[in-house]
Amino acid sequence: MKIAVCVKYVPVDSKVDVDPKTHALVRSSGAGEINPADRYAVEMARQLSEEDGVSFDVFTMGPDGAARALKYAMALGAEKAVLLSDIAFAGSDTLGTAAVLAAALKKYGPYDLVLTGNASNDGATGQVGPMLAQMLGVPDVTNAVEAETDGKTAILKKKDGNTLYTLKTALPALASVPFGANTPELPTLRHQVAANQREFDTVSAADLGLDPDTLGQAGAKSIVTDTVNVTAQKQGIELIGSVDEKARDFADTVDKIQQAIGGGKHA
Amino acid sequence: MSKKKIGIIGGGISGTALGWNLCLYDDAEVTVFEKGRIGCGTTAKSAGTVCLFDDSLNNRYWDVRLYGFETYLKMEAERKGSAGFDKTGTLVCATSEKEVKRIKAGIALARSAGYTGEYITDKKRIHDILPMLNTDSILGAGYTKDDGYFDGTMISNTFAAKMEDLGGTILRGAEVTEIVIENGTAKGVKTKDGDTYDFDVVVDCTGPWSRFTGEMAGLDVPIWHTKAEAFFVVPPEKHLDYVFPILKFPAFYALRAGNNIFICKSHLSMNLDDPMHAGQWDPDRLPEREGTDDYFIDFLFHQFEENVPGLTDAGLNSSWLSYRAETRDFLPIVGDTPVKNYLLATGYGGNGVIEAPAVSRDLAKYIMRGESTLLLEEWAFSRLLKKKGE
Numbered sequence: 053m054k055i056a057v058c059v060k061y062v063p064v065d066s067k068v069d070v071d072p073k074t075h076a077l078v079r080s081s082g083a084g085e086i087n088p089a090d091r092y093a094v095e096m097a098r099q100l101s102e103e104d105g106v107s108f109d110v111f112t113m114g115p116d117g118a119a120r121a122l123k124y125a126m127a128l129g130a131e132k133a134v135l136l137s138d139i140a141f142a143g144s145d146t147l148g149t150a151a152v153l154a155a156a157l158k159k160y161g162p163y164d165l166v167l168t169g170n171a172s173n174d175g176a177t178g179q180v181g182p183m184l185a186q187m188l189g190v191p192d193v194t195n196a197v198e199a200e201t202d203g204k205t206a207i208l209k210k211k212d213g214n215t216l217y218t219l220k221t222a223l224p225a226l227a228s229v230p231f232g233a234n235t236p237e238l239p240t241l242r243h244q245v246a247a248n249q250r251e252f253d254t255v256s257a258a259d260l261g262l263d264p265d266t267l268g269q270a271g272a273k274s275i276v277t278d279t280v281n282v283t284a285q286k287q288g289i290e291l292i293g294s295v296d297e298k299a300r301d302f303a304d305t306v307d308k309i310q311q312a313i314g315g316g317k318h319a
Numbered sequence: 320m321s322k323k324k325i326g327i328i329g330g331g332i333s334g335t336a337l338g339w340n341l342c343l344y345d346d347a348e349v350t351v352f353e354k355g356r357i358g359c360g361t362t363a364k365s366a367g368t369v370c371l372f373d374d375s376l377n378n379r380y381w382d383v384r385l386y387g388f389e390t391y392l393k394m395e396a397e398r399k400g401s402a403g404f405d406k407t408g409t410l411v412c413a414t415s416e417k418e419v420k421r422i423k424a425g426i427a428l429a430r431s432a433g434y435t436g437e438y439i440t441d442k443k444r445i446h447d448i449l450p451m452l453n454t455d456s457i458l459g460a461g462y463t464k465d466d467g468y469f470d471g472t473m474i475s476n477t478f479a480a481k482m483e484d485l486g487g488t489i490l491r492g493a494e495v496t497e498i499v500i501e502n503g504t505a506k507g508v509k510t511k512d513g514d515t516y517d518f519d520v521v522v523d524c525t526g527p528w529s530r531f532t533g534e535m536a537g538l539d540v541p542i543w544h545t546k547a548e549a550f551f552v553v554p555p556e557k558h559l560d561y562v563f564p565i566l567k568f569p570a571f572y573a574l575r576a577g578n579n580i581f582i583c584k585s586h587l588s589m590n591l592d593d594p595m596h597a598g599q600w601d602p603d604r605l606p607e608r609e610g611t612d613d614y615f616i617d618f619l620f621h622q623f624e625e626n627v628p629g630l631t632d633a634g635l636n637s638s639w640l641s642y643r644a645e646t647r648d649f650l651p652i653v654g655d656t657p658v659k660n661y662l663l664a665t666g667y668g669g670n671g672v673i674e675a676p677a678v679s680r681d682l683a684k685y686i687m688r689g690e691s692t693l694l695l696e697e698w699a700f701s702r703l704l705k706k707k708g709e
Binding site: 063064065083084085123127237238239240241242244245248 | 552553555606607608609610613616617619620623630631632633634635636640
C-alpha cells in the first residue's frame, strides 16, 4: 500500500515580503517550516507505515527552500520525496496548486491514500485537499483525526466540533488532517542528519507535461486583492499586593473583560 | 543640581544594565530607547550561561565573569526568579592538555572566590554526573555545582524595573532613527514618531544592530554577525532522572531547558572569515524560530557521535537562529568613539550576560566621573582602529 503526503512549506512569521503587485507572499524571502497541520498528516502516514507493506512518499510545491519540509518527512520515514519547483508554478492559486499536485501524484503513483494538512497557516483556505481529491477522482474526508486501513478500505474518524464521525471509504481516497490530530513523533538528530544528505526529485512543469500558461499567476482563477498581517494583541496585567488584594483586582479585571465583550457581571 | 542627560539606545541586557548603573548616580538623567520590548532582541535568545570556569571568556577577565555571576545571584536573592537562575552546575570537558591547564586555573580562581570546583579524571565519576557522555573522548572535566544559567530577558526586565525605581525613563516601542550630530559631537536622537531628545551623551547598546545604529552617527562599527543556531532536543529518555549540567566542549555547549536540551555551537569556534559562520546581516529579518542551516545540525551531530552519544537519538523539537555581534578579537567594544559623546557598549558576542554588569559598572563611572578603568582601556574602540590600520 502506498501513501502520498502533500505538505507545504510556510513562513514561520510575518517577516516575509509581499509582492506589491500580486499581493502574493514572496516565499523565498524569509525563514520557513513545514506547515503545522502537515506535521499531523506526516504522523498519520508514519503510523500507518508501521504496518508491513505500507510506505509513504512526500510531495511539496515551492522554491528550493521548501525541500526542508521534505527532509522533515524523510527523517520520519518517507521513502521518496519530490519537490515540485518551477518558476511557472509561482503565484499559483489553490486550483493551480492542486493541479500540479494531482499531476505529480499521477506520475509517481498510483497511491492508495493521499494525506494533506487540513489547511495551511498562511493562506488558510483549506481548499487544496478537496480540490486535489476532485482532480484525482477519489473521495475525500476532511478533518480526519484517525485512520485505519486494510489496503482496500480506510476507516477514518472525522472530527466536526465535538462530534466524531466514523466513516468508511473505499481506496483510493484522500484525507486531510487537522492540527492536533495526533502526537507527532520528533525526528531524531540521527535521522534528520541522514535525511539532510538524501536526494530527492525536483520536478518541473515540463516533467509533468503541464502547460505553463495554465499554471502560476497566469493560470490563476482567483485574484488576491490584498494581503494583510494579522497581529495578535497580547497584554499582561500584573496583580500586586496581598492575596486578598490580588483576588479583588482579579475579579475587577474579569468584570471589565466581561463588560467589554458584552457579558454580565460575575456572581 | 544640573544633571547629565544620557540616552541609551537598546533595551537588551547591555542597555538596561548600563541604565541601572547610571541611575545609581544622583546627577544622571537616563533614558533608554527600546524599539520593541525589553530584552526581546538577541538577549532573548541568549543561553544565559554564566559558568565559573568555562572558556567563553579568557581567564584574564575572570573578575568580569565573577562580577556578572554575583550580580545575578544578588538579584535572584532580592526577588526569586528575577534573574531566572537555574543552578545546574557545569561540566567543562578537556580534550587537550592546554584546556586542562585553563580549566584548572579557572577552578583555582573559583575556589579563591569561595565556590566549589574540582578537576575530575575518574571517568566513572564523570559518567555519574552525565551518563550520556562518552568519557573516552576526554582527558578529564572540571565540575562545579555552584553555577548554572540565567534568563537574559528576565534580567533585562529586572534591571529596567530597578532603573525606573531610581527615576530612569524607559521608552518602549521607541525606535531611534537618527543620531543628532553637530560639529562631530553627538547631541541627541530622533525617534520614528518624530520626537527629538537632547542628550549630553548617547550610548549605543544595540548589539547586532550596532553596525546600522553606528551608521547613523557616521561610524563604521567593526562588528560581524555570527550565527547562533540553537536546537532544542528531547533526550531519548524523555524525562531525565538527574540534573543535566551545563556541558561545555570547545566546539559546542549544551544545557537543559525544561525537559529539552539546548545545544549550540560555541561562539569562540566561529570563524569570521567563513560565510557559513559570519557575515553582515539584518537582525530585523531574524525569524522567531527556525531559519537554521543544515550545516550546524550536521556539525553538532558529529560532535555528539564522538562526545555525547546519548544525544544522537534525541528528538529534534525546535530551533532558532540568532546573530551574535562579534569583533575580530571576540571582545566587546566599550567607551568612546571618534564621534564625541557617542559611546559604544556593544560587540559582546556570546558573552553579553556575563560581561554586561562589569562593563556597565565601569562605563557608568566613566560617563559620570570621567574615570576610566583597566577594563575600559582594554576593550576600547581604539584597539580595533589600530588593528585596522596595521
